Amino acid sequence: MTACADATAETADPTPDARGATVDEPAEVTVTHAQGETTVPVNPEVVLTFDLATLDTLDVLGIGVDGVPKSNLPGRLAAYDTDDHLDIGTLFEPDYEAVNAARPDLIIVAGRSSSALPELDKIAPTIDLSNDWADFRTSIEDNSRILGQIFDVEAEVDRLIADLDAGITRTREITADAGEALIVLTAGGEVTAYGPGSRFGFLHDELGVTPAIEDVEEATHGEAISFELIAETDPDWLVVVDRDAATGEAGAAAEQVLDNELVATTTAWSENQVHYVDPVDWYIINGGLGTLQRVVDEVAGAFDR
Template sequence: MKSSLKWVGIVLILIVTAACSQQEEESAPSGEAQGIEVQHELGTTTVPENPEDVVTLELGVTETVAALGIKPVGVADDDRPERIAESTMDVIEGYKSVGARSEPSLELIRTLQPDVIIADVDRHEAIYEELSAIAPTVAVVNDTADYQDVLTATETIGRALDREDETEELLDEHQEMRKDLKESLEDVEGNVLQAQYTESNIFEAPTSSFFMPSFLEEAGLEYALQNEEETSEDLTIEQLLKIDPDTLLLTKNEDDPSVKDQLQDDKLWNQLTAVKEDRVFELNHNDWSRRRSIPAVNERMDQMKELFAAGN
C-alpha cells in the first residue's frame, strides 16, 4: 500500500512539474525571443515581429515601406505632400506628418507610439538616441545614397518590417526590369550628365556616387562626372562645357521656368554637344533626385528607354 502511494506521489509530482514548466514557457517575457534583430548603419536593433505602426523619416524610405504593403502612421514629408509619388500616396493616404526630413518633430513622433522608426543615417544620426528612446529605430543610407546603398537599405527595411518575402519579390522584379533596360540601351553611344540649374547660374550636378547616376551606370551607360568622394559638384557653364556631355538631363521643380528657354541665347550654352545634337531633356527633379528608392527607379525605366532612344 505504501509502495503504491509512493508511486502515485511521484507521478503527481512529475505532472505538476511538467505543467509548471509549460506555463513558464507560455508566460515567459517575449522580449528578444519574439523580436527580430536588425543590423543597420548605426548598430543592431531588436524590433517587434510584424510591426504595424511605423514612422518613416525620408522620402525613399517611405516609398519602400509603402511598396512592402505597410501604411506608415507618421511620415516626414517637409509639409509638402505633393512631392510624394501617386503610387505611394495610394497606400499611405491619411498618414500624420511629423515635419521636415531634416528636423522631424520628436514630440509628434512620440504621440504616435510607433512600433519602429526608420531613419536616415546622415540626417538623423545626431538624434538617433532620442529616436531610440521613443521606439526601436533602424537607420539606413538614403539622403546621400548611391544605387547599391538603396539596394542594401531595401533589404534592411524589409527585415525591420518582417517583410522579407515581399522584399525579395520586389527586388527580383526590379532586377528583371533592370536587365531588360540594360539590353535596350546596349547601342547607346556617348556619355550622360544629370544637373539642376540654379538662380545663381550654377549647375548642381550629382556625381557617379549618387543614386540615379550610379543606377544609369548599372544600366550600362557612361556617366560623365566621376567622383568617389562627393555626391554632387557645382559647375559653372564653363566647367560644364569642359565636360561637354553627349546627353544632358536637366532636372527642375514643377514651377521652375524652362532652362533651355533661359539659356537659348547663351553663347557657351550653345556650344555644348548635347545642345547642338538636341539631346537636352528637362525632367522632374522630384522623380530624378529626391526619390531614392527601388519603386522610384522602376517607374523611371520606361522614360529612360524613351530618352535615350530619342538621343541616338
C-alpha cells in the same frame, strides 16, 4: 556603414500567463543598419518614418505607416497627407512631442534625418536606412530586404528586386552605345555637375551610361560648373535635374537656364538629347524600390533611340 539585410529573427519561449497558460512573446528581428544593430518587433503596429525612400518602398509593398513629415511630402506621396496619418515634423527635424505621443513600435530615419536617431531611439527602436551613394543600388536592395524581414514580406521584396535587376540589365543594353552624358542640376540659375559615385551617379555606376567627365567632385551637392565647361565638354547627352521644380521654389526653369549660346553648341543640344528627369524621384525621394524602378524605366525610355 551600408545597411545590411543580414538579420536574425527571434521568438521567445512561451511564458505562463496569470492562469498558468502559455502565451507566445512577440517575435523580434535584429537588423544591422547604417548606425549599428537594433532589435525591433516583427510586424510593428505603430510605424513612423522620416525617410521618403522607405515610405516609397513600403507603399509599393502595400504596407501602411502611421506618421510621416507632412510638410515635405511630394505630390506622389500625397495619399499620406491625411488625417489618418500623424504629422511628425520635417525631413530634417522631428516633432519629438508628436513622436512620443504616438507611442511608436518602430521609427525609421535616413539621410536628412539620420542625426536624430540617438534621441528618437530613446522613444522607440529606431533604424537608419540611409542610402550609400557609392553603392546606391546595393544599399537600396539591402534596405528593402530589411523591411521585408521586419514586415514579413521577404518573398515580395525578392520579386521586386528581381524585376528591378532585370530592368537594369535591359537598360544597360540600351545605353551601351548611347555616347557620353553629363548630369547637371539647376538651382537659382546656377548649374552643378555630378559624376560616378555621386547622389545621381546611379546613371553611370549601374545603368552603364558613359560619363562625359570622369573626375566630377563626388559630393552631395555636386560641383559648380560654368556654361563654358559644358560647351568644352560637349556631351552627347545632358541629363538635367531641376532642383527648383523639385522643391517648389521660385526660379527659372532648367529649360530656361540652359537655353543659351554656349550650351547650344553641344551635341546634346543639337541632337535634341537633353533629358529633364523627374525631379521628385531623382532629388526628393531619391531611393526606394518603386522610385528606383521608375528611374530605370525613365532612363531606358529616354535613351532608346
